[in-house]
Amino acid sequence: MEYLLIVFVNVITPMLILLAIGVVLQIKFTFNVKALGNILTYCLIPAAVFMNLYHTVIDIEILLDVLMFVVLFTTTLIITGHLFSKFLRLNRQQTAVMKNSIVLINSGNYGLPVSQLVFHANPLGVSIQIVLIVYQNLLTYSYGLYNLVSSTQSGKDIVKQFLRMPIIHALWLGAVLNLANIQLPQFIELPISHLSNAFIAIALITLGAQLAQIKVKTLWNRLIYLSAIGRLIISPTVALLLILLLRIDGVTAQSLWIASSFPTSRNSSTLALEYDVESExxxxIVLFNTVASSFTVGVVIYLSSLLFG
Structure with missing residues (x-):
């Protein structure tokens, strides 16, 4: 119970406050939510991802240990999302949102604070979470972006969309500068850092503004709850089975299992808004996942301490 309270107070509550601010501001001023989405996609998200890759020191040994797990884990979730969509007979746009909601994880502004809280006395747990953040960034703007774009476009248009996305260039540029140990001049790094710091607040306010426009009846959409089952229940179950199968133990096992239980990535909603694919x-899905995860994540944290602590 203590873990549930800590996670809710320190992680969920600040996020809900920013969402509420977005709802109130949207009701009062009626923002152009599409324009806010463009600011996120073409400015703030690339800056945040670039700074993440540019500054993160990735331990190669940890990366190799985690690589097999994340590949098997992601592949299983992709298959799960595909089966969900086929079973429910969803259209292409609903299928894209369903797949992303199960596969894409909020490893950044949700996962990192939780990991810092749980592993405050063991830096290895936080280091693994940083590796997972990088991996999720790559997955979001490859697999996740492809899902959304392919639901409305095909072939050559999809390739063009990938090449035009600033996030793609931010990913490789940040990685190259990191590996080459190239230091940016202060006058360049500082404004990028400011944009990166603004990302979480603007993203959550934008999501709140988007939610303010949603009709109450959509709260009863069955896809919201089915996606939560996939992300919050099936995902950690699959992860635990893989951890046991691969005989991973200790802090690595604990960190991977906790990370598998985090809610749907907020970026899945941001991208859906940008490409106008079932954005409501x-x-x-992001809102319900985030609230529900305050209970499910706490349970996984507690069980992981018993199994691998």
């Missing part, structure tokens, strides 16, 4: 459904 995507926003509702």
């Amino acid at each position: 459904l995507a926003a509702q």
Whole structure:
């Protein structure tokens, strides 16, 4: 119970406050939510991802240990999302949102604070979470972006969309500068850092503004709850089985299992808004996942301490 309270107070509550601010501001001023989404996609997200890759020191040994797990884990979730969509007979746009909601994880502004809280006395747990953040960034703007774009476009248009996305260039540029140990001049790094720091607040306010436009009846959409089952229940179950199968133990096992239980990535909603693909459904899924995870994540944290602590 203590873990549930800590996670809710320190992680969920600040996020809900920013969402509420977005709702109130949207009701009062009626923002152009699409324009806010463009600011996120073409400015703030690339800056945040670039700074993440540019500054993170990735331990190669940890990366190799985690690599097999994340590949098997992601592949299983992709298959799960595909089966969910086929079973429910969803259209292409709903299928894209459903797949992303199960596969894409909020490893950044949710996962990192939780990991810092749980592993405050063991830096290895936080280091693994940073590796997972980088991996999720790559997955979001490859697999996740492809899902959304392919639901409305095909072939050559999809390739063009990938090449035009600033996030793609931010990913490789940040990685190259990191590996080459190239130091940016202060006058360049500082404004990028400011944009990166603004990302979380603007993203959550934008999501709140988006939620303010949603009709109450959409709260009863079955896809919201089915996606939560996939992300919050099936995902950690699959992760635990893989951890046991691969005989991973200790802090690495604990960190991977906790990371598998985090809610749907907020970026899945941001991208859905940008490409106008079931954006209301995507926003509702993120909101419900985030609130529900305050209980499910706490349970996984507690069980992981018993099994691998």
